[in-house]
Structure formats: C-alpha cells, structure tokens
Amino acid sequence: MPDRQRADARRNYARILAVAEEEVAAHGSGASLEQIARTAGVGSATVRRHFPTRHALLEAVSRTRVEALGERARELTGKGDSRDALVAWLSEVVAYSVAARGLAAALAYDSSGSDPAHGNACSATLEEAAGPLLDLAVQDGAVAADVTVSDLITLVVGIALATEHHHDPAARADRLFRLTVAGLSPRHRTTTERT
Missing domain, CATH: 1.10.357.10 (Tetracycline Repressor, domain 2)
Structure with missing residues (x-):
C-alpha cells in the first residue's frame, strides 16, 4: 500500500504542477489555487500538501x-x-x-x-x-x-x-x-x- 500511495502522490504532484504552469502562464502569480486543484482533479488540501504556500508553488513552476x-x-x-x-x-x-x-x-x-x-x-x-x-x-x-x-x-x-x-x-x-x-x-x- 505505501508504494501505491507514493506513486499516487507523485502523479498528483506532476498533474498539479502541469496545471499550475498553465494557470500561472494565463493569470500570473495570482492564479487561483482552487482552480488549479479543480483542473488537476484533486482537492485543495492535496495542492497545499504538495505546495504549502503560494510562493512554493511559484518556485516549482x-x-x-x-x-x-x-x-x-x-x-x-x-x-x-x-x-x-x-x-x-x-x-x-x-x-x-x-x-x-x-x-x-x-x-x-x-x-x-x-x-x-x-x-x-x-x-x-x-x-x-x-x-x-x-x-x-x-x-x-x-x-x-x-x-x-x-x-x-x-x-x-x-x-x-x-x-x-x-x-x-x-x-x-x-x-x-x-x-x-x-x-x-x-x-x-x-x-x-x-x-
């Protein structure tokens, strides 16, 4: 089970980051974290788990x-x-x-x-x-x-x-x-x- 959870977490991270790149390109640093979560098909808590601050997300992007x-x-x-x-x-x-x-x-x-x-x-x-x-x-x-x-x-x-x-x-x-x-x-x- 832990291996599957890690694989899911890696997929979620990659999906969130890909969506975030598009959202930031379209809307700049004020891109909506909720919109990123919706588009990536994850909850807001999942986005925040991977990127605890907006700045952490912008750095990754x-x-x-x-x-x-x-x-x-x-x-x-x-x-x-x-x-x-x-x-x-x-x-x-x-x-x-x-x-x-x-x-x-x-x-x-x-x-x-x-x-x-x-x-x-x-x-x-x-x-x-x-x-x-x-x-x-x-x-x-x-x-x-x-x-x-x-x-x-x-x-x-x-x-x-x-x-x-x-x-x-x-x-x-x-x-x-x-x-x-x-x-x-x-x-x-x-x-x-x-x-």
Missing part, C-alpha cells in the same frame, strides 16, 4: 527557467568584458521575468518570513550562479564593491512587477533596466539607452 538562467550565468562568467557579461545576464533575467508570468513573484523575497526554513530557492539558485559573474565585475572595478546579487535580483523583480500591466511590458522593462544600468547622468548614457 519557475524552477526550469531559473535553472536555465543559472546556467546562462555560468556560461557568461569569464567571457569577455566582465561588466558586459553581467549586464547581458541581467538583461536576460529581466526579459525572462517579464515574459514568464509568475517568475518575478517567485524571485521576490518573502519579507514576512513565513517560510524561513526554505528561504527562497529561486533567488538562492540565481545568487549562487551569478556570484562569480558579479565578483569578476567587482574585481575589474566595473561594479561597486558593495553591490550584491541580491540587490540586482531585487532590482529585476521591481522592474518586472512595475511593468507587468504596461501595454508593452517587455519594452518598458528593458527601458527601465537600461536606465538603471546607465544611471541618470547623461554622460554615462549611450544613444541606444536614450530611446
């Missing part, structure tokens, strides 16, 4: 994208100009966060501390992968020494969340990201960053 972004950070580390590599990676994180509904919410830190034992797995994955990328840029004097990957992820999340209801969220997020990277001083901005 975002895991593949976060792993791809982590791999991209590792690919860019040590390749070419360290600042350009860091900015290219951050630009990709912004684009992913805007395009993949729910990813920005999965990356956001939970200030309530409701799940201190697990922290934020998505952000931790990105911090670990991007740490060497940032370290090289700091060593090269291209980025201030007090900048952390956590700071950068927080900026990305802020940009993605601030632009999600804009008529062209990708373009608006890209513009805000370019402004962030260039700063407000006109002597640091290039022609393409002014558009």
